[in-house]
Amino acid sequence: MALPPLHSFRVFECVARLGNIAAAAVELHVTTGAISQQLRVLQSGLGKELFEKKGRRLVLTDNGRLLQHRVANAICEIQDGVRQLSSKHPGERQKIELTLSIPSVHGVTWLATRLFAFMDENPHIKLNVITASYFNTVDWRRADLAVIYGVPPWPGFWWRLVHGIRMTPVCSPQLLRGPKAIRSVSDLAHYRLLHEDDGAQWRRWLSEARFGLSSDSDIYFDDFGMVLQAARDGYGVALSDEVVSARDLDEGRLVQPLALAVPALQNYYCVCSEGNRDREEVSNFIEWLIAQSRPPVTPQA
Numbered sequence: 595m596a597l598p599p600l601h602s603f604r605v606f607e608c609v610a611r612l613g614n615i616a617a618a619a620v621e622l623h624v625t626t627g628a629i630s631q632q633l634r635v636l637q638s639g640l641g642k643e644l645f646e647k648k649g650r651r652l653v654l655t656d657n658g659r660l661l662q663h664r665v666a667n668a669i670c671e672i673q674d675g676v677r678q679l680s681s682k683h684p685g686e687r688q689k690i691e692l693t694l695s696i697p698s699v700h701g702v703t704w705l706a707t708r709l710f711a712f713m714d715e716n717p718h719i720k721l722n723v724i725t726a727s728y729f730n731t732v733d734w735r736r737a738d739l740a741v742i743y744g745v746p747p748w749p750g751f752w753w754r755l756v757h758g759i760r761m762t763p764v765c766s767p768q769l770l771r772g773p774k775a776i777r778s779v780s781d782l783a784h785y786r787l788l789h790e791d792d793g794a795q796w797r798r799w800l801s802e803a804r805f806g807l808s809s810d811s812d813i814y815f816d817d818f819g820m821v822l823q824a825a826r827d828g829y830g831v832a833l834s835d836e837v838v839s840a841r842d843l844d845e846g847r848l849v850q851p852l853a854l855a856v857p858a859l860q861n862y863y864c865v866c867s868e869g870n871r872d873r874e875e876v877s878n879f880i881e882w883l884i885a886q887s888r889p890p891v892t893p894q895a
Contacts, residue, residue, distance in 0.1 A: 598639030603665050605632040606644065610662040611734065611750050611867050613651045621735050653749060662750065666869025674873070690875050693722040695732045695740035698819050705741060707841065708886050712879070719875060727817070729865065739866035739876050741883075743818075746863060753865040754880060757887040759835040759858035761795060764848040766828035776831070776851040779805045786830030789814045790821045795833055795859050802856045822848075837887055862887075 608618040609629065619626045637644055644658035654662055696705060706723075713721055726732040729748055732740045746753050765785070769776050774784040782805075787796050789812060800807055813830065815821050822839065825832040826847045834848070835858065842848040864880045871877070 596639070598636050599632075602632040602636035602639075604669070605629055606636055607662065607665045607669055607869065609633065609645070609652060610654055610658065611666070611869070613653070613750060615652065663868050666867060667872060670869045670873055689718055689720055691720045691722060692875050692879065693724060693736050693738050694879070695724050695726050695737040697727050697741065697743050698725055698817060705883070705887075708883075711886075712882060715882075716875075716878075732865075734867065738870050738873070739864060739879065742863050742865045743860055744863070745860050748865060750868065751865050752868055752871045753863040754884065756862040756864050756884055757837060759838070759861050760855040761799060761833040761835060761858050762850050762855040763799070763831050763852050764822075764834045764839055764843070764850055765825055765831045767846060767849050768828050769831065770849060770851055779803045779852060779854075782831060783807055787812045788821045788824050788830040788832040790816075790818045790832075791859070798859065799833060799854070799856050803852075803854055 605618065605622065608621055609615060612618050612621065615626050615629045615633075619629050622629070633645070640657075640661075642657045643655055644661060645652040646655055647653070694709075709721065709723065713719070722736075724733060724736060726737075726740065727743075729740075729742050729744055732742070741756065742748075742753070763776075763782070765776065769785060774781065776782065776785070779800075787793075787807075789796060792814070793812070813824065815824070821832045822834065822842065824830060825834075826842065831851075836843065836850075836855075839848055843850065864883055866876055866880075
């Protein structure tokens with residue numbers, strides 16, 4: 595079988611990664627018509643259907659997934675070769691750029707503060723940090739990998755769980771004082787519950803606590819940073835994780851008034867394209883991040 599034009603493989607990889615012809619056209623600086631033409635050339639040359647339409651997205655077929663994995667790896671190898679050739683001092687460790695996308699810094703303070711340690715340990719890596727709150731808002735034209743708060747799967751991407759979040763109530767220390775101090779689950783009735791979703795996470799926690807509670811005074815935010823700030827300021831009780839809120843808990847801005855912790859409905863994942871999965875700097879960062887996010891081990895008495 596004659597090999598189809600190499601450029602059509604580059605177009606295929608871009609569409610497979612982004613799941614959208616228009617997005618691929620923007621990244622490659624061509625028209626959508628040119629993208630469609632290259633895909634037709636490739637599929638015709640191979641005699642295989644590589645995509646199927648699901649709504650507005652193009653989804654890979656089984657043949658498409660097989661080819662996408664190989665093509666993405668090949669492009670990654672070419673990029674690595676170009677980086678090595680661009681090194682001015684052959685023998686000296688090459689400076690590598692790594693672009694990481696993370697949610698808003700208020701939601702991942704635990705991560706932002708650790709990035710400085712990573713840079714100290716890896717002086718050959720120039721780390722660029724951009725922000726995006728959700729998977730579909732990550733600028734994958736720039737990001738080599740991303741920390742995502744959500745629920746997989748994400749077609750065309752590879753992911754690993756950073757750590758399994760267990761949610762427990764957190765609040766300002768002032769809510770532990772006075773006649774309405776929080777000492778049991780029933781004391782939550784005196785305060786607003788602070789939500790970062792539609793209330794599903796609190797419903798799960800209350801169900802595990804075997805306590806029914808609803809209030810018209812509850813507040814719903816679309817940003818976890820705002821939830822934590824409201825909790826710090828004493829406006830209500832939030833649900834958070836001991837790793838995510840470690841600094842606030844250590845420095846006394848937040849306390850955990852009740853011991854019950856339940857698994858989160860969503861978790862933090864480290865996500866990258868299949869093509870970036872085997873890059874040494876990407877895999878090393880992911881392993882480092884997972885190690886960093888483990889809760890500290892308490893010595894046994």
